[in-house]
Amino acid sequence: MKKGRSDRSRRIGMAASVHKMHTYMNKSMKVPQKGRIRIFLVVLLIAAAGRNVLSYVADALTPSKEEKIAAMIKKQSKKELREEKKRKQKAKAAAHVKQSPTKVKAKAIPFEYSDLMTTIAEHLPTLTAESDTVQWKNHTLIRYFSLDTALQNVGNKLMKQNHPNQGAMVVLQPKTGRVLALVSYNNPKVPKFRDNLFINADIPAASIFKTITAAAAIEKNAISPEYEFPISGNAHTLYKNQIASDYKPSYKMTFSQAYSFSVNPIFGRMGIYYTGINTLQEYAQKFGFNDTIPFELPVGISKFTAAPLADTFAIAELASGYNKRTTLSPLLGALIAGGITQGGKVTRPTIVDSVIDIQTGTKIYENESLPWRVLMTAKGAATLKTVMQATTATGTARKGFAKVKGSSAFDSFQHGGKTGNINTDPAIVKGRAEWFVGFLRDTTKSDEDLACAIVQIHGQTWNIHSSYLGAEMLSAGIKGIQKAKEKPIEVVKTASDSAKADSGRTASKPKESSSTKK
Secondary structure, X not given: OHHHHHHHHHXXXXXXXXXXXXXXXXXXXXXXXXXXHHHHHHHHHHHHHHHHHHHHHHHHHOOOHHHHHHHHHHHHHHHHHHHHHHHHHHHHHHHHHHHOOOOOOOOOOOOOHHHHHHHHHHOOOOOOOOEEEEEEOOEEEEEEEOOOHHHHHHHHHHHHHHOOOEEEEEEEOOOOOEEEEEEEEEOOOOOOOOOOHHHOOOOEXXXXXXXXXXXXXXXXXXXXXXXXXXXXXXXXXXXXXXXXXXXXXXXXXXXXXXXXOOOHHHHHHHHHHHHHHHHHHHHHHHOOOOOOOOOOOOOOOOOOOOOOOOOHHHHHHHHHOOOOOOEOXXXXXXXXXXXXXXXXXXXXXXXXXXXXXXXXXXXXXEOOOOEEEEOOOHHHHHHHHHHHHHHHHOOOOOOOOHHHHHOHHHOOEEEEEEEEEEEOOOOOOOOEEEEEEXXXXXXXXXXXXXXXXXXXXXXXXXXXXXXXXXXXXXXXXXXXXXXXXXXXXXXOOEHHHHHHHHHOXXXXXXXXXXXXXX
């Protein structure tokens, strides 16, 4: 008990001591009112002094107007120094370029058609590729040909399969004169006749000459396809009684039938009583006989020799093609067939499309489609084309064109031609010449238009008629044209293009060479 009371007394005493100390401290730390005012004023003075110090420091750190201007001038000077340095660097680089040797573009060499003919004479084309490379006046040239090598292969294959003694094929585009195929065949089992038979003119023209007689009669005698001629005897013979002035006809035949079935007596009488020998000679000349053909390769001259006025039978032989004196080159045969589809106008034939100079990479020659001759009027050519169409529709070439007529791919195409066959002169070549000249053209597309001439010299027997080979070559050629349209066109720089491009340049770059075909 005593112990509990003593602890309590002790705690009460301690609390009293703490209270006395707190009271003393409050009394000793109390600031009088005047003292507080002084303290407040001192604080204000210190704050004002600090503000002035900060303002001074800020003013010291902030540049003056003059200092700002000086800094701007200094900055501008540094910019000018940098630009001056760049100018000096550019000037130095330009001086280096000026002193450095630059490649000078070679000038395009002058090259005319006569120069082309020179290169052809010096370097004959092999006719197996679409281009070749030759040397000319220290220049390397690439010659691009119009030949369709795929079509060439078709022609060679057909000739080998049919294996006549000799044969030739020509396929061309009448509008442009571009020759797509030139095929020459010599059977290895018989003596060789000629190289390049497609430009040879030693083979008799046979009934192909009826085309010239027909043209003369159409224009000089206004003969229409429906005009009727009297006839007696065999249609494929030619006897004096069949052409006599007092003969007795047994039936009549239209002009279109006489042409499409190659009726000799009617054309013999046509030459005597309708056109006359002078008109025949005039139209033979118009159609290219006794004249040279402008072509890159040397073409033989197709011959026509007029008969005396008094020799009526000789005139009949000439008019009907029933003779061995009148000759024809396959190239001229194709040109005649093509000219009739072009309103009587014949374009100069060509096998060279363009020539590229490798050194300059420029096209120095490009073929132009130039006119060669006019066979007849457009109206007369339209009439002649109509009777030629009867040949492949119902006449002597009807079987040869059976596949073309039966194909829907050629529904919009016109086709026509002329057949002919005759024994050759054994002194020149032994055999029987069999011809077809004709055309296949799309009436809706002017570029799908081809003409051809096919000739075969057979022995005692033969397998396939030339009209069939003609139909095969024409249809294959049209398909080749259609396929070529699907390919992208590649552009080749010409010499004039290069000159125009260089005229706007201050520093020339080396020209890119091109060897693409156009």
